[in-house]
Amino acid sequence: MNDLYPWLLPVWKRWQSMLATDAIPHAILFSAASGTGIEKVVSKLVSAIVCKNSDDDACGFCHSCELSLGGHHPDIHWVLPEKEGKRISVDQVREANRSALESSQLGGKRVIIINPAEAMNESASNALLKTLETPPEKCVFILLTQDKHKLLPTIISRCQSWQLPLVEQSVLMNWLDSHASIQNKQPIDWFCLKMYAQSPVTALHFIEQNKHVEWGKLLGLTLNSFKTKLIPFTELQGFFKSEPYEKLLWLMYLFSDIQKAHFGVLEHPAPFIFNELVELIPYQTAYSHYHRLQKLHLSLTTSSGLNAELLILDWYIGLVEDA
Structure with missing residues (x-):
């Protein structure tokens, strides 16, 4: 189990009990945030399901396990968007359904994994539903x-x-502290890291790539804009040109926390610069612009061809004008 992240171990132990009693259901829906590494525990479950020699874990030595580890097992089918951010098509699901109805090529069970399931379009969802209503034998x-x-x-x-159970702060911090890649870096304040409290793998990348520097820059730009009533267009364009979707999420966290601070329900100590922002941004402004950010995020994640950088900049201009 040492190949699993610590927050995945409770789920794996429960699945092992089900494997041991041959109680794995024909369909599992597993909910977890991005950046939790759930593919690791699912791959471990899948390998155990098709393994020939073990009941509650893959043996790692049989022909089936060798194929699983190599990603070439003929009875394991991953259904993924053909491109990142795209939908899963009805043709992809129909192909998976055909695989589910065919006989196992290695004489065991077949496993179909759809990730992320919410990427299925309406036709794909209906095609899957028909198969789930009458589940094929020996198929998960x-x-x-x-x-x-x-x-x-x-x-x-x-x-x-x-x-997936919530990742406890102590579990996340202990796991991060164990990584040699960040042991020589300056400790990151929890106020910053809590954005990724339920996405530990993303939190690790955040530290490794020194993104906390960019986070601090966002706070500084926003504070300076409110103090001077000026908009640094060149700086903002450069800032949001790189990874605009992630920085949009940062803004959502920031304005959510500003609202909490106004009500006195912020759970952890905040840096001085944040407290300055709370003094300058009234609750109603934080509330209305937080909801605008939510709508903007929805538009960007559901529509193609939109310029995220320009739309975020337009939101920012509106924020400073309302100050």
């Missing part, structure tokens, strides 16, 4: 999702639902 469907509320209720009802 595993649906991974970051937001199961985007799935058809009828699909959810036909799956055994699992939710």
Whole structure:
């Protein structure tokens, strides 16, 4: 189990008990945030399902395990968007359904993994639903999702639902501290890291890539804009040109915390620069612009061809004008 992240171990132990009693259901829906590494524990489960020699874990030595480790097992089928951010098409699901109905090529079970399940378009969802209504024998469907509320209720009802437990702060910090890649770096304030409290792998990348420097720059730019009532267009364009989607999420966290601070319910100590922002940004301004950010995020994640950099900059201009 040492190849699993610590926050995945409780789920794996429960799945091992089900494997040992041959109680794995025909369809599993597993909900977890991005950056949790859930693919690791799902791959471990899948390998155990198709293994020839072990009940509750893959042996790692049989022909089936060799194929699983190499990513070439003929009875394991991953259904993924053809391009990042794209939908899963009905043709992809129909192909998976055909694989589910065929006989196992190695004489065991077949496993179909759909990730992320919410990427299925309406036709794809309906095609999957027909198969789940009459599940094929010796076939297990595993649906991974970051937001199961985007799935058809009828699909959810036909799956055994699992939710990854919340990652405790101590578990995350101990895991981060164990990484040699960040042991020589300056400690990162929890106020900053808590944005990724439920996405530990992303938190690690955040530290390794020194993104906390960019986070600090965002706070500084925003504070200076409110103090001077001036908009540093050149700096802002350069700032949001790189990874605008992630920085949009930073803004959402920031304005959510500003609202909490106004109500006195901020859970952890905040840096001085944040407290200055709270003094300058009224609650109503933080509230209205937070909801504008939510709408902007929805538009950018559901529509193609939009210029994220320009749209965020337009939001920022509106924020300073309202100050």
